[in-house]
Amino acid sequence: MLADEIKRSLEDGGLRCTPQRYAVMAFLMEHRGHPTATEIFEAVNRMDPRSSRATTYNNLRDLVQAGLVREVAVEGRAARFDAKGIRHHHFICDQCGSVEDMEWYDVPKPPSDALGTRTLRECELIFRGLCMKCSAQRRSGS
Amino acid sequence: MLADEIKRSLEDGGLRCTPQRYAVMAFLMEHRGHPTATEIFEAVNRMDPRSSRATTYNNLRDLVQAGLVREVAVEGRAARFDAKGIRHHHFICDQCGSVEDMEWYDVPKPPSDALGTRTLRECELIFRGLCMKCSAQRRSGS
């Protein structure tokens, strides 16, 4: 059952399983579309229990720190979040800015002399171009 | 001479070479450290000619559209910019958030069935981990 799994992973991360925090985590696991903090806040408040704006931000920060959620690197002003599940790369649409998951595959690491004394944790790809919708639009005479 | 080169590249991009726009472009070419819009605005205003905040933002938008400048994909609130010159990947420090350039090397493209009808323009790598400074700090007993 998903509920227990979420509860356990929160506790493993050293976080109490409060209703608000649970709701954020559950929403992220069910909606793999890289929602913004505002989207998460609004979604959670359409259900019970309610959560304040500050709490939503606090919980997102805590979840990121606990390693359960990732803040996705995209340009644009609003942070986007992603429950860490299956690894994947990201495709960002030049035109509409949507962020989509792309199947994971291993990527050649940088040569160690380029890395210097940095500590490498992970390597992620960002693809850019036009998403399916914007591609179709442009082909059919923009 | 750099000045002429900048002037020409602006005009190639269909943009007039105004003093304010020139200043933004010149600053980005001389400071390859992914400055934020505010940093660029402040730097430009330490010199002549002055530029308003709105103009700085407008020019950054125009330069990105013309393909001369890239908005870097990072998490964090403020957009960061980068004069497109030599291609490179990015290293983002988990701890201090700094963004550093990493030497370019080609990356295997996704299989076309994963891509579907998307149009791919480019593929960029994001490395995560600890930068040299934060790495050293942690080694010496945090």
Added chain:
DNA sequence: TTCTAATATTGGACTTATTCTATATATTAA
């Protein structure tokens, strides 16, 4: 259970980043 300390939640004020609006100014083509 009941109690307690540590953690969370809350609304609202505040800060910061960015965009918008209206107007003035400069540049280019005719």
Added chain:
DNA sequence: TTAATATATAGAATAAGTCCAATATTAGAA
């Protein structure tokens, strides 16, 4: 010159995110 277009500007407006002090909830010990 003139009209059309592109730019620049200050400041207001919006959006995203943070901070705070008071209150409530939670997990675990007694």
